[in-house]
Amino acid sequence: MDELPDWLPGWCLDHLGGEPAEVLFRLESISVVYGLRLTGGTDVVVKSRPGDGRAGACVTAQARLAERGFPCARPVTPVTGVGSLAVHAEEFRPGGDMLRGDTPDVAVRYAEVFARLMGELATVTVEPPLPNPRWSRWDHTDPGIWPSIGFLDARDQSVVPAYLVDTATRARKRLLAADLPCVLGHADFEAQNLRWHGVEVWTVHDWDSLAWQPEAALAGAASGAFASDGPPFLASIESSEAFLAAYQDFRGRAFTAVELEVAWAASLWAAGHNARWEALHGTPPLSLDTLRAQAAERLRRANALL
The missing domain is CATH 3.30.200.20 (Phosphorylase Kinase; domain 1)
Structure with a gap:
């Protein structure tokens, strides 16, 4: 007290x-x-x-x-x-368990909740909650690839691997090239922010992390982040693919080819933010390792190789 x-x-x-x-x-x-x-x-x-x-x-x-x-x-x-x-x-809404796992069947369960959430938010009219959270702020106008965050920028940037900077640069370029309308959505859709009673979701937390970005980008970021049950990491490509397919089914419409590319690019940007944080703080390289292993394939799916 x-x-x-x-x-x-x-x-x-x-x-x-x-x-x-x-x-x-x-x-x-x-x-x-x-x-x-x-x-x-x-x-x-x-x-x-x-x-x-x-x-x-x-x-x-x-x-x-x-x-x-x-x-x-x-x-x-x-x-x-x-x-x-x-x-x-x-x-105060206590109780419930965390749904852990990074398998396609778990991804589908998270995608169903995210689709329901996005459908509900589509009927809500509020002023866009800008600026977007820093891990979804690829649309910033600050100099450089990353949004200006004083306490991060003050650290030694030379410890951030070159492959990470290159990946984030390519992903951001693809995101900015898309001409898609922005919508309201949850930008921190991670396992640690949800609680479940059996197969039913009990609570979705962290509404401070709403963002104003294209629907496909928000779904793509969630497809990469949903399995994070502590320090964030990037889900497997197979599970992200299952999440995106299920999300489209639950929303009742298929993404265009451009939207799918944007979704894969957004999954990389969010993971890149987390990987940069790990590099700057010297914490265990969960996002750094998964991003290094998956970057090439995710960039290919995002049509962001050049």
Whole structure:
């Protein structure tokens, strides 16, 4: 309790009607997430993240899906500003198991959820949540191949392998060459962000990671990332292929040849971001190793060899 930020008890009292009595959990990535039991006995989750203008649209979209019965936590407050932070609360939705595995049959189960999610978001109208999350921000206008991220750019870039830079460059060139409309979609569709009860999905988390990119690109990124149950890695080509085929079936329309190329290119860009992170931080090379093994074939399918 003494490690809670000074602003949090008063914010909870003002917006939720009670102060924190117990900390159930605390998680920190880009956002800081607190699971709290309030003085009245209610359990809630409070999320804070840098106020970059994205949060309002993300929370509004999440609320719309929750109202329709989509398996996600229901926001219980709007986004409010606390200094430089954007803060909101949502219901606590515990339980469920992670679905692990990188096989085509697991890929199909994830593709079904992603297709349902994208279908629901297609009927939601919000301001595009821009800028896109950095791992899906290939459309940036910053100098160089990667979007400008100060704490990453400050590190020694010479440790990033040349093959990784070349792969990301080719994938980005293919993505930028496509003239496809952007839609709202989940850009961090990883195993660690979903929980299941048997064969039924129970909760999809991390709605902060909505993005505004072509549908095929969002599906392609998800086809490469879905199996990540901890540190991210790139799924097998066979499983990504199964994901994309199933996604098209569940959505009821086939991708064009250009959309398929964009999907494969997007799978490489997201993996490239993760591989660059590993290289810059010296962490185990999960994405680096899988990207090195698969880059040539994924680039071929993306029509991004030159």
